[in-house]
Amino acid sequence: MIQSALARGREARASGGLHQHKLAPYAFISPFYVLFGFFFMAPSLIALVLSLFRWDGINDPRFVLTRNYGRLVSDKVFAQAATNTAIYAIASLLIVIPIALVLAVLLNSKSLRFSNVWRAMYFTPVVTSTVAITLVFQILYNRDTGFLNAPLIYLGLEPIYWLGDRSWAKVAIIILIAWRSTGLLTIYFLAGLQSIPEELYEAASIDGASALRRLFSITIPMLRPIILFVSIIVLLSSIQIFDEPQILTGGGPANATMSVVQYLYERGFTRLRLGFASAVGTVLFATVFILSLLQLQWYGVFRKED
Amino acid sequence: MDPRIAQRLSVVALHVVVISGALLTVAPIVFMIYSSFKTTTEIFTLPPWLPPAEWSFKNYEILLTNWPFPYWYINSLIYAGVVTVFVLFFCSLAGFAFAKYQFRAKNILFIILIGSTMIPFQLILIPLFILMSRIDWVNHPASMIVPWMAPAFGIFLMRQYIQAVPTELMESARIDGASEFRIYAQVIVPLVRPGLTTLAILTFLGSWNSYIWPLMVLRGNEVITLPVGIATMRSQATAAQIPYGEMMAAASMVSVPVIILFVALQRYFISGLTIGAVKG
Numbered sequence: 001m002i003q004s005a006l007a008r009g010r011e012a013r014a015s016g017g018l019h020q021h022k023l024a025p026y027a028f029i030s031p032f033y034v035l036f037g038f039f040f041m042a043p044s045l046i047a048l049v050l051s052l053f054r055w056d057g058i059n060d061p062r063f064v065l066t067r068n069y070g071r072l073v074s075d076k077v078f079a080q081a082a083t084n085t086a087i088y089a090i091a092s093l094l095i096v097i098p099i100a101l102v103l104a105v106l107l108n109s110k111s112l113r114f115s116n117v118w119r120a121m122y123f124t125p126v127v128t129s130t131v132a133i134t135l136v137f138q139i140l141y142n143r144d145t146g147f148l149n150a151p152l153i154y155l156g157l158e159p160i161y162w163l164g165d166r167s168w169a170k171v172a173i174i175i176l177i178a179w180r181s182t183g184l185l186t187i188y189f190l191a192g193l194q195s196i197p198e199e200l201y202e203a204a205s206i207d208g209a210s211a212l213r214r215l216f217s218i219t220i221p222m223l224r225p226i227i228l229f230v231s232i233i234v235l236l237s238s239i240q241i242f243d244e245p246q247i248l249t250g251g252g253p254a255n256a257t258m259s260v261v262q263y264l265y266e267r268g269f270t271r272l273r274l275g276f277a278s279a280v281g282t283v284l285f286a287t288v289f290i291l292s293l294l295q296l297q298w299y300g301v302f303r304k305e306d
Numbered sequence: 307m308d309p310r311i312a313q314r315l316s317v318v319a320l321h322v323v324v325i326s327g328a329l330l331t332v333a334p335i336v337f338m339i340y341s342s343f344k345t346t347t348e349i350f351t352l353p354p355w356l357p358p359a360e361w362s363f364k365n366y367e368i369l370l371t372n373w374p375f376p377y378w379y380i381n382s383l384i385y386a387g388v389v390t391v392f393v394l395f396f397c398s399l400a401g402f403a404f405a406k407y408q409f410r411a412k413n414i415l416f417i418i419l420i421g422s423t424m425i426p427f428q429l430i431l432i433p434l435f436i437l438m439s440r441i442d443w444v445n446h447p448a449s450m451i452v453p454w455m456a457p458a459f460g461i462f463l464m465r466q467y468i469q470a471v472p473t474e475l476m477e478s479a480r481i482d483g484a485s486e487f488r489i490y491a492q493v494i495v496p497l498v499r500p501g502l503t504t505l506a507i508l509t510f511l512g513s514w515n516s517y518i519w520p521l522m523v524l525r526g527n528e529v530i531t532l533p534v535g536i537a538t539m540r541s542q543a544t545a546a547q548i549p550y551g552e553m554m555a556a557a558s559m560v561s562v563p564v565i566i567l568f569v570a571l572q573r574y575f576i577s578g579l580t581i582g583a584v585k586g
Binding site (some may be wrong): 012021022024025026028029031033035036040041042043044045046050057070078095103106107109111112113117118119120121122123125126127128129130131132133135136137138139142144145150153160180182184187188198211217221236240242243246249262263265268269277278281282284285288289290293 | 316320321323324325328329331332334335337338341349350351352353354392396397399400401403404407412415418419422423424426427428429430431432433434435436437452455456458461463480486487490501511514515517518522526532533534536538539540550554555556557558561564566567568569572575576579580
């Protein structure tokens with residue numbers, strides 16, 4: 001009697017639990033889909049539609065089909081901003097990634113003492129406010145009294161006009177980006193290095209392979225997936241650059257450092273060309289979408305799980 | 307050359323390279339803090355290591371009394387703090403569902419989740435702003451909190467952590483009659499504290515340092531954030547009178563607490579950044 005009553009009670013609870021069990025996961029994930037739908041999906045669709053209109057936010061929108069895109073293609077400032085953004089991306093790929101990779105190998109070395117201290121120092125830029133540090137760099141880049149020009153000034157040479165020269169201003173932005181992102185990329189490479197089996201290096205050192213040889217024939221090939229992953233991250237974040245040129249140079253001199261997002265911000269907010277700016281956003285989206293597909297492929301999301 | 311000497315030399319070279327790079331990296335931060343004790347004229351005097359004529363907290367005093375800096379600070383703290391609390395709750399809940407339940411349409415919902423990370427924030431910058439003005443959230447704290455409460459990245463991160471929790475623990479709690487939410491609150495949450503800490507740091511930091519969104523939606527000292535406020539210190543002044551000394555004090559007060567926090571919680575921070583990178 002008692003046994004069966006207990007069993008029945010357990011069953012009832014189990015089936016009640018089962019009902020709950022079916023609905024619970026939907027309740028748990030719903031906040032994301034509600035917020036995503038309202039604040040991201042809907043605005044994205046609005047942006048796509050708006051990119052076909054001419055609208056200043058006040059008067060009635062006027063349908064212009066693809067004329068915004070046509071204008072965009074022939075706009076010299078956009079071409080400049082796209083070129084600048086590409087330069088930032090390429091500089092990050094070709095300069096920051098190799099530095100970060102070598103740095104990770106050095107930081108991972110067993111003969112390095114106090115490596116935690118050095119690691120912490122390299123990672124501080126990752127957490128430092130971009131606005132704060134950009135203002136610091138602005139002082140360091142000053143033509144007449146900036147620290148970066150100090151050697152030239154002491155030697156009596158012509159100081160570099162870092163923020164006023166079209167080419168040097170780009171270099172100034174790239175140095176700042178490098179300063180900010182090297183530590184972050186080093187973190188990824190360090191994580192990757194830890195997954196390389198120690199035996200490979202032992203075997204190589206028995207064979208008498210030099211450190212450089214080990215770097216090129218073990219470390220880099222083994223890190224290939226991480227290098228790809230980091231390259232995509234670098235491309236994605238380069239495309240979205242805004243803070244650095246906005247504060248350091250305001251996009252100048254004469255748009256020489258303006259990024260695509262700055263262009264979008266300026267056209268959309270300062271000039272209130274909302275439809276046109278939406279077209280810029282859509283082009284950005286298409287670029288990021290393609291890069292993200294590559295990234296997802298790498299993550300293995302399209303592979304069947306379990 | 308004696309191989310042992312060669313070995314020694316390479317170790318010395320390693321240290322020289324690593325340490326000089328590390329010093330170069332922190333130099334701008336040291337410069338920032340050092341400059342915060344100088345007058346603007348002294349900041350622009352070479353060499354930069356010359357000490358100020360008089361060590362003083364004057365820049366900090368001016369910053370706290372003549373500028374609405376305390377407001378900016380409190381605003382930033384509130385936005386970052388509140389958004390972090392919501393992110394921890396919503397992301398761990400959804401991460402739990404994706405890690406431990408089988409339900410209909412799970413795969414497609416997960417693909418939508420991951421796919422959402424493909425939308426660059428810049429695409430929606432303008433329409434989201436239009437939306438904010440339509441629902442009267444321009445200049446309202448909600449614009450800094452509500453849209454950012456359940457980021458897909460956080461859900462993905464929590465899912466990775468929760469997958470590692472043994473499912474048997476859930477089952478035995480369920481047999482004891484615990485509701486699904488209680489299983490989440492009393493079984494899962496205590497076991498994924500490291501994951502929650504990681505997510506908390508990343509979220510707080512992201513909100514604290516964000517610039518373009520608060521720059522757009524917030525106006526007026528009662529609502530703006532620290533980075534926006536500091537940027538206005540420069541843009542409001544005429545070129546000859548930019549208060550660099552006070553700006554360096556402000557920059558130090560934004561960065562230094564976060565850097566200390568980071569050094570203390572480094573382990574969590576790094577595990578959060580690399581969780582996607584190592585798997586795969």
